Amino acid sequence: MPKKIIHIAEDVSLTSGGLRSMITDLNNQLNLSDLSSKIITLKKEENDVFDLVESKQNFWNYSSDYQKKVEIDLNPTSILHLHGVWMYPQYIAAKISEKNNIPSILTCHGMLEPYLLNDKKLKKYLYLNIILKSILKKTKIIHAITEKEKNNIFNLTKHPKIIEIPNLINIDKTNSLKYDPKEEYILFLGRFHAVKGIELLVEAFEKIDNKNIKLYLVGFKNDYCMSILELINKKGLNKRIRYYGEAKGIEKNILYANAKAFVAPSFSEVIGMVNLEAASFKTPVITTYNTGLSKQWNKNGGFLINPVLEELVKTLNIVCTMHTNERIERGICLYDFVLKNYSWNEKGYLWNELYKSL
Template sequence: MKILHIIRSCDPKAGGPIEGVTQLSKCYKELGHQLSVVTLDLDDADFVKNQTLFEVFALGSGKKSTYGYSKKLIPWLTLHCHEYDVIVINGIWQYHSFAAHRVLIKAKKPYYIFTHGMLDPWFKRAYPLKHLKKYLYWWWGEYPVLRDAKQVLFTCEEEKIQARESFWPYRCQEQVVSYGTAGCIGDQDLQKQLFLETYPQLQGKRYLLFLSRIHPKKGVDLLIEAFSKVYSAADDTILVIAGPDQVGMQSNLTQLAERLGVAEKIVWPGMLSGDLKWGAYLNADAFVLPSHQENFGIVVAEALSANVPVLISNKVNIWREIVEDNAGLVANDDLVGCESLLSQWQHIDDVAKDNMRVNARVCFKNRYEITKASSFLLGLFEG
């Protein structure tokens, strides 16, 4: 099959959606299928020019806009959409989904769409004015995209349920699909060594790892405050906060850490990838993600694959599976909940922690390993 994914950006800094596409492309290729990607990136972007896993058609206009308008997208899709057996739209609220719907309906070409958590009601509560603007757009812009899709794909049951609560009218063909990642690959001993050599201040230290975009919805401020309350100056545990600072939060967060007296106990590596990223996971005592909203959490699956227990909020939509498999701890996405996560972990004995590490890997293999996800999706597309 020839499969086309339409997505706002293939920049790795954009987070989980493009990582999911990347992982699926590897599996599709091994099974003899071809995946191509249309994006609204500029064609001279390094991450476009250096992409070797799949063909990228970058049609960006160069204008700085989160909406991502491009006059090239509709003509390109009109000319090429019939060349593909399957078309998947990734994400909503941006020009690529609106334009794709406009072309594909006219061409009578069926399509699937991943909402990637963008219908979560948390956004309605957190940004009420923005939600009102979205409501005006919903009627004529985004609702038809979902209504007319062959299937709207959700990465877990919780995401599907939550999506029903944000906008009205809401009618679509819902489908929960398997989703995941390839997990920890490579020489783990070398990866662990590389990370500690790169960040020697972590040698011989126990650390908690946050690895995700630094964004208001991720609860990083809660994490720093909870860390300051649970881990005293006498405790040598370190907090590693790794990820791209997309909205300029880090300076405020470092000031918060200074006010709370824990600035010396926090390491900020920035965005990690490849062996450095896996080394960060493999050396971690636990992974922490106190998000206010997370439709799936590729980084949670990655941590599980590296035998790392996950300490997450109950707004990470796969939290029920984590509890069921005893692969980590779950609490509310507030300061009390975040403190509870860290305090519980601090007081768990080593035997229980080791058992949870084993459970983490089993949870990953049974639920989130990418070959199962790709087989599920291919079966859906071929059905």
């Protein structure tokens, strides 16, 4: 009987951003192997085939039915993979794991990184000490996405077994999209949140030399998005910065492929799936050292910077002056680098080995 991986996640809808990409890709790849995998969640997209547990919206994502659903699906080969740290599904899954002597893995997804821990600091540290540390003790393996995250988790928890596996992307080698933009633009695509550095990006874009190139902001509208749009209006940048709204499927792919460069000036991130997605379309990517990407990113067509205004302005100016050939060559170089270091094609075996070791 194959090992059965049960992914515990409160939200894998499109609004969850890179979390959805990582969890759903992992689920899909495992089901293509000799392992069995499923996702139990409180929120998904209409056409997803994951197991949905109905729940009322509440601050902890509590659902009395979640425990019942997980326990019904257990068998002697089950492994519980907890995604995230702050919500009821992870809490109850850890208790189920201990009660039934079922091994568990927990992926923090960067939620215990210092920048995010300092947001609502008192509440998070209370939860960490009262509830989360007991969850971590019950977890057999903690999965870290970067070396930096691994070190931070160890310093915080002293957990004896922390395994590092980077975020991975499934690269479609048959992709035929070419760089052929109708107008030159820089692209940000992702979840609108202060941690993503979008306000910094707007301020930097205001100061760049090229006043003709556009900035496209793509993502779901939320309260933070509205504050960014107010900032753009206040600065009089409406003609240079376009809020595109949400995009998915081929529409999203075309946006990636035709960008002069993709930019994600995050203050805290664990690789960031959008960086890998953009690179998979042979698009140069500007992001930050805070993402935990290999420093070789800088030598393979991409740009790693610190999330400060001067560095971002300087790098955007470099990108804006790239000729088409340089832009294409950088994109190809970064694509090859991601294929080798961050793709399911090359690194997917690490997950199979980890699950089979339990």
